[in-house]
Amino acid sequence: MAINRKQFLEIAVTGGMGAFLGGAALLPGRWREKGVSLTSVHRRSLVMGSIISFQVIAESEEEGYEAIRRAEQAFRTLEKTFSMYDSDSEMARLTRQAGREAMTVTEESRRLLHFAKEVHQASEGRFDITIEPAMRRWGFRETPSEPVKRPGDRELRKIERLIGSEKIELEGGRVMLAEAGMAIDTGGIAGGYALDKALEVMKQTDVAAGFINFSGDIHCFGKPLDQQKWTVHLLNPETKEPVREPVELVNEALSTSGAYQNRRYDESDHSWGHLLLPDRAKPAEPVGSVTAVHASAMVADAWSTAAYLGAAAPEEVRTIVLTDRG
Structure with missing residues (x-):
């Protein structure tokens, strides 16, 4: 991943x-x-x-x-x-099951998904791990050097219907993505979760x-x-x-969340960053970067993304905003 x-x-x-x-x-x-x-x-x-x-x-x-x-x-x-790139990973298998039936997952996945849904609600939808269909369409799963055809408004409206963490159904040890075509992007939270686990082991x-x-x-x-x-x-x-x-x-x-190096380009050489507004399925660059500090890396990871996209972080999360943009 x-x-x-x-x-x-x-x-x-x-x-x-x-x-x-x-x-x-x-x-x-x-x-x-x-x-x-x-x-x-x-x-x-x-x-x-x-x-x-x-x-x-x-x-x-x-x-x-x-x-x-x-x-x-x-x-x-x-x-x-x-991993979003390993077809045998639990998140990849969950995506393949979208709209079909619930799947039994590990305790690690349940914890991550529960927390992701909590931040989604607390951030008024700014943080959303079901953003993956939009990430794909804007070219972030393709070779960076290849130009991307920008999606039109009609296509974006269809993608928007696949986004929404409220559509992640959790019941006991089973999880389901409610609609076919939904997919999970763990990039804004899994790194922090792994850091917490690694430090705990250390x-x-x-x-x-x-x-x-x-x-x-x-x-x-x-x-x-x-x-x-x-x-x-x-x-x-x-x-x-x-x-x-x-x-x-x-x-x-x-x-820290920002949209500088991981960028994609269209044929006219216009570029965009990889942080997308879930309610519009579009890239956004409101500030240069947002850094979040917290005792938990998973909390800091999720809220750096949510705050970058305009959410108000909770009091226990310290944020540092850089306003310069490239």
Whole structure:
């Protein structure tokens, strides 16, 4: 499952990224009491169609790499469930069953779909994982270099009838998409769900801290070796320069939505981004980007998309809006 919608966001993380630094006063209590030194372990992997960067603070490289291995496995397990590109995934099979009959799904899928419906309602429809038919028609499942014929209003009205998370029927362990032709786009939520799971697995190992960057979605716990917080510099997607104030994270997740790199073009070279208004089945670019910060990566992931498309995020979700547009 390629999650490309935030690839325009380049992340520069300062502090503790290169070499081991002593920083004894900042070490978590139980390691400081043991009188041990901690080291920073780094690794980059290709998982779920995207590059993931890991940083783990641990007593040894062996323990650090083991925590990363388990986190990678969590991503790969969920990819088999949520992938839009694997015909054997649970979401792909659910799409094939649309309008026909309910399907038994895993607990992971039930949780993701329940939460997606909740955000759909809370965002007054701005967040909608049934947007997939429109994503396909606007060319986002095709080769980016190929021009796309823009859909007309009559075609868009037909697509609109296939969109609406209220048409996802959940009953016990069974799920059904109410109308034939409906399809699920997990790109605005599955990455965050996977980050939450990966961090949960990492916390179960004997490491002091962890930081994961998944194509611009970030989750972390504990502290880096040389400072109290994880510092993330968001770049302005137009100028590629860092914004004035960095974002500091403490046991939090960060997700950014914007429409810069993942774009499609028509024969006249007019382009559009991949964030679509569900009620119109059309691309929208109201602002440069919206970043959401929350203790849960899934919450941040969903609300960065919803807020970008105009929804008011709940109070517990911190948002950062960049107004420049390309």
